[in-house]
Amino acid sequence: VKAARSSGSILKPFLYALAMDDGLILPQTVIRDVPTYFGSYSPTNADQKFSGLVSAREALVRSLNVPAVRLLNAYGLYSFYRFLQDAGVSTLFRPPDDYGLPLILGGAEVNLWDLAQLFRGLGNYGVFSDLQVLERKDLKRKNSYFSSGKSLISPGACYLVLNILRELKRPGAEYYWQQYQNQWQIAWKTGTSYGQRDAWAVGVSPQWTIAVWVGNFDGEPNPEIKGASCAGPLLFDLFNLLPKDAAKSWFAEPSANLSPVKICLETGFRAGADCPHTTVVEAPMGMKPLKQCPYHKSVFVTSDERYQVCSLCWESGHRHKISLLFYPPDVAQYLRERGQVLASIPPHNPACPGLQAGNPMQIVYPGQNARLWIPRDIDGRFQQVTLRVAHRQPASTIFWYIDNRYLGETKENHVKALTIPAGWHTLEVVDRMGNRDRRRFFVALKKRS
Ligand SMILES: [Zn+2]
Ligand SMILES: [Zn+2]
Numbered sequence: 001v002k003a004a005r006s007s008g009s010i011l012k013p014f015l016y017a018l019a020m021d022d023g024l025i026l027p028q029t030v031i032r033d034v035p036t037y038f039g040s041y042s043p044t045n046a047d048q049k050f051s052g053l054v055s056a057r058e059a060l061v062r063s064l065n066v067p068a069v070r071l072l073n074a075y076g077l078y079s080f081y082r083f084l085q086d087a088g089v090s091t092l093f094r095p096p097d098d099y100g101l102p103l104i105l106g107g108a109e110v111n112l113w114d115l116a117q118l119f120r121g122l123g124n125y126g127v128f129s130d131l132q133v134l135e136r137k138d139l140k141r142k143n144s145y146f147s148s149g150k151s152l153i154s155p156g157a158c159y160l161v162l163n164i165l166r167e168l169k170r171p172g173a174e175y176y177w178q179q180y181q182n183q184w185q186i187a188w189k190t191g192t193s194y195g196q197r198d199a200w201a202v203g204v205s206p207q208w209t210i211a212v213w214v215g216n217f218d219g220e221p222n223p224e225i226k227g228a229s230c231a232g233p234l235l236f237d238l239f240n241l242l243p244k245d246a247a248k249s250w251f252a253e254p255s256a257n258l259s260p261v262k263i264c265l266e267t268g269f270r271a272g273a274d275c276p277h278t279t280v281v282e283a284p285m286g287m288k289p290l291k292q293c294p295y296h297k298s299v300f301v302t303s304d305e306r307y308q309v310c311s312l313c314w315e316s317g318h319r320h321k322i323s324l325l326f327y328p329p330d331v332a333q334y335l336r337e338r339g340q341v342l343a344s345i346p347p348h349n350p351a352c353p354g355l356q357a358g359n360p361m362q363i364v365y366p367g368q369n370a371r372l373w374i375p376r377d378i379d380g381r382f383q384q385v386t387l388r389v390a391h392r393q394p395a396s397t398i399f400w401y402i403d404n405r406y407l408g409e410t411k412e413n414h415v416k417a418l419t420i421p422a423g424w425h426t427l428e429v430v431d432r433m434g435n436r437d438r439r440r441f442f443v444a445l446k447k448r449s
Pocket of ligand 1: 264265266267271272274275276293294295296
């Protein structure tokens, strides 16, 4: 029970709950599921596929890796590590940097005991306390057990995550799920470690917390070992055997801990003035303000909606405002590569005097066909190259691509420093108006002198 084993995906629900309290997501909020690079680390999903954009709910139900790693990066590795320690995970033998972002995919070890304690805390509306082995003499006072715990996640966030974990769409486990769903509900999650050495399944209901581990005690891999198909059925067999109280078939909604928030229907972020469709959903009370929808932007267009216009080129009476969904460039590129047709963004009016003044955006460094000689630092590593772009409109956002790979975006201060391998490269920058600039340049690494 106390042997430490790789956690697989089993810790993901806690990150999603913490991220809700932190104002990063609600269940409806979309997360990018596209090829992503954190330095040299690039997570992939179990099926090696990406979905473009997925809601947090779907990402958790399908246990997608890329959204989970992105979320951990946004929430903070250190904060999540501290949560695990505070919640009683006793097997974090290494410092957070040693685990890095793969922590959320099974980089850390857990034991069955701590896992049961964690999920009990989720079912206990975020109050985490030590499990105790019940002896006969303790049974009389078992109601007092959870009174002295630490409140680490809000009741509202726990409730929303429990509701996600009870959803049915679990690849490979539908049969078992359907067999039980009508009788008794349970929030559950499975996990499979790297190399399929360990399979986990943990379930929590208002009355019971069950944690199952399947694996070889000697840690030998076994291709049959998978959380969903192997530990899952065992979990339900056990759950089915336990006595149940019909009055506690599902967690009570903590109404006092939920408050309504108006969100963008398409993206699940807090609705902004430019979001065309909105809906009101329950959010954890006291969560940090949810980020406003960054994807909907209003633009002025000609009456036929063929061109965007600005104060320099619109004719009064011949313009109106429309709201457009601007996908993040890495998502847009990914969806287009998959053959998806995206609503096109109308180009700017070609007769605009603003455009005739030339491109408002320019790559300052490097110059076209420049040869960059990269020296080494004192410690022997090659220095980074600092790429610079100028934009006439100070508040503009610029999207960066190097060799057709999305690098990221900059606002106001358009500078990016990165390590670039030797050889020819292409830098391309694009802004929201569709202006672009390109440079080809050559990188040569200086030999040790
Ligand atoms: Zn929106
Ligand atoms: Zn214009």
